[in-house]
Amino acid sequence: MDARRHGWSKAPIVEILIPSTLDDTLAPKGAHVASLFCQHVSPQLPDGTSWDVHREKVADLMIATVDKFAPGFKKSVIARQINSPLDLERTFGLVGGDIFHGALGLDQLFSARPMLGYADYRTPVKGLYQCGSGTHPGGGVTGAPGHNAAREMLRDLR
Numbered sequence: 533m534d535a536r537r538h539g540w541s542k543a544p545i546v547e548i549l550i551p552s553t554l555d556d557t558l559a560p561k562g563a564h565v566a567s568l569f570c571q572h573v574s575p576q577l578p579d580g581t582s583w584d585v586h587r588e589k590v591a592d593l594m595i596a597t598v599d600k601f602a603p604g605f606k607k608s609v610i611a612r613q614i615n616s617p618l619d620l621e622r623t624f625g626l627v628g629g630d631i632f633h634g635a636l637g638l639d640q641l642f643s644a645r646p647m648l649g650y651a652d653y654r655t656p657v658k659g660l661y662q663c664g665s666g667t668h669p670g671g672g673v674t675g676a677p678g679h680n681a682a683r684e685m686l687r688d689l690r
């Protein structure tokens with residue numbers, strides 16, 4: 533509700549990974565890199581302002597949230613890179629920062645994914661198929677869109 537009304541949750545869920553515990557080439561000796569996967573933010577801010585204005589303060593909130601459960605975390609941060617939904621869109625082409633390449637709402641599943649008329653993994657170009665998060669059944673580490681696309685390719689080959 534906060535994210536809808538305000539743009540981001542005041543009590544967000546943050547998933548933290550520290551990959552340098554497994555690969556010590558990622559950070560100088562004695563230091564680490566941590567990635568914070570922060571949820572419950574709105575791609576479009578309700579007051580119409582840009583994520584460019586709010587990026588830093590929302591990052592502060594995310595770090596403070598981790599600090600509540602892991603005291604000292606905040607003090608240990610010497611540098612940070614922030615990817616707001618807008619940054620994810622600009623850098624990786626994820627529209628609205630959506631990690632599933634389009635929300636998995638009922639209006640964007642089944643025959644409506646990626647759009648009506650194009651949900652059978654074929655494209656207007658003969659022999660060119662599509663799969664991945666943008667196609668049914670959508671994002672997630674399932675391999676299901678690829679499986680379905682391969683099934684359609686085999687069907688066309690036979």
Ligand SMILES: Cc1cc2nc3c(=O)[nH]c(=O)nc-3n(C[C@H](O)[C@H](O)[C@H](O)COP(=O)(O)OP(=O)(O)OC[C@H]3O[C@@H](n4cnc5c(N)ncnc54)[C@H](O)[C@@H]3O)c2cc1C
Nearest residue numbers: 569631632633663664665666670671672673674675677678
């Ligand atoms: C931050 C984040 C967190 C996520 N968390 C979860 C989670 O917890 N659980 C979950 O189920 N899903 C999660 N997802 C979503 C999930 O990762 C994706 O939906 C899924 O990986 C999509 O699979 P895919 O095979 O379609 O594409 P991808 O996994 O993106 O694979 C596409 C591959 O194609 C390669 N490629 C691109 N262009 C070319 C080219 N021209 N030539 C050759 N290779 C190319 C890319 O390098 C990449 O390896 C998350 C996504 C993100 C971004």
